[in-house]
Amino acid sequence: MTALHTPKAPDIIKSNTIKIAAAMICNDQGKVLLVRKRGTSFFMQAGGKIEQGEDPLVTLERELQEELSFVIVEEDCRYLGKFSAKAANEENAMVEAEIYHIKSNLKVTAQSEIEQLIWIDPRNLGSLKVAPLTRKLLEADVMT
Numbered sequence: 001m002t003a004l005h006t007p008k009a010p011d012i013i014k015s016n017t018i019k020i021a022a023a024m025i026c027n028d029q030g031k032v033l034l035v036r037k038r039g040t041s042f043f044m045q046a047g048g049k050i051e052q053g054e055d056p057l058v059t060l061e062r063e064l065q066e067e068l069s070f071v072i073v074e075e076d077c078r079y080l081g082k083f084s085a086k087a088a089n090e091e092n093a094m095v096e097a098e099i100y101h102i103k104s105n106l107k108v109t110a111q112s113e114i115e116q117l118i119w120i121d122p123r124n125l126g127s128l129k130v131a132p133l134t135r136k137l138l139e140a141d142v143m144t
């Protein structure tokens with residue numbers, strides 16, 4: 001009889017990695033836009049899952065359009081890099097994110113799956129419930 005293979009921690013992490021593209025949208029006052037998706041409690045960056053073989057910027061364009069009716073202006077958008085953290089809304093999963101910095105002073109409105117959006121001061125998160133990836137990026141001050 002063959003023994004059942006019990007996955008070790010790194011296997012679990014590898015098989016439960018959610019790949020996303022997300023935006024760090026900042027305005028001239030140094031505020032950052034965060035969203036809270038319907039039925040969830042964490043505030044996070046707008047964005048979503050990258051489809052198989054998709055260019056992350058194409059993912060981000062689609063997600064920002066869907067979530068905020070926001071159209072990316074190429075010269076205001078800068079790739080910051082790939083970052084990972086524990087996933088916010090799922091047990092035992094990691095999120096691996098392609099992060100883009102976007103400068104914008106446009107008034108945005110929550111669409112479809114977005115229940116709430118807020119502009120926050122990244123130096124003063126207070127007791128706000130912020131997703132681990134977003135907290136990591138804000139604390140690392142990746143925008144500067």
Ligand SMILES: Nc1nc2c([nH]c(=O)n2[C@H]2C[C@H](O)[C@@H](COP(=O)(O)OP(=O)(O)OP(=O)(O)O)O2)c(=O)[nH]1
Binds near residue numbers: 020021022087088095
């Ligand atoms: N957009 C986004 N998702 C994040 C962040 N941090 C984090 O853990 N996640 C997690 C939450 C979800 O488990 C997953 C994103 O899934 P989603 O459901 O929002 O993406 P989506 O709109 O493409 O989803 P779908 O309904 O089309 O499947 O990544 C973040 O900062 N931004």
